[in-house]
Amino acid sequence: MSPKELMYIEDALGHEEFLISQCTQAAQALSNPELKSYAQALAGRHRQLFQTLYQLV
Numbered sequence: 079m080s081p082k083e084l085m086y087i088e089d090a091l092g093h094e095e096f097l098i099s100q101c102t103q104a105a106q107a108l109s110n111p112e113l114k115s116y117a118q119a120l121a122g123r124h125r126q127l128f129q130t131l132y133q134l135v
Contacts, residue, residue: 079134087134094128097121 079087101121108114 084135087131090131091128094124094131097124098128 098121101117101124105114105117105121108117
C-alpha cells in the first residue's frame with residue numbers, strides 16, 4: 079500500500095469516528111423512538127465501515 083493510500087484510509091477512519099460520535103450523541107438527545115433507533119442504526123453502520131477500513135491497514 080502506498081503512503082498516499084494509507085493517508086486516505088487514515089483520513090476515512092477519522093471521518094468514520096466523527097460520524098459514530100455524532101450519531102451516538104444524536105441518539106442520546108432524541109426522544110422520538112423512531113428517530114432514536116434510526117440514529118443508533120446509523121452509528122452501527124459507521125462502526126461497521128470503520129472496522130472494514132481498519133482491516134485494510
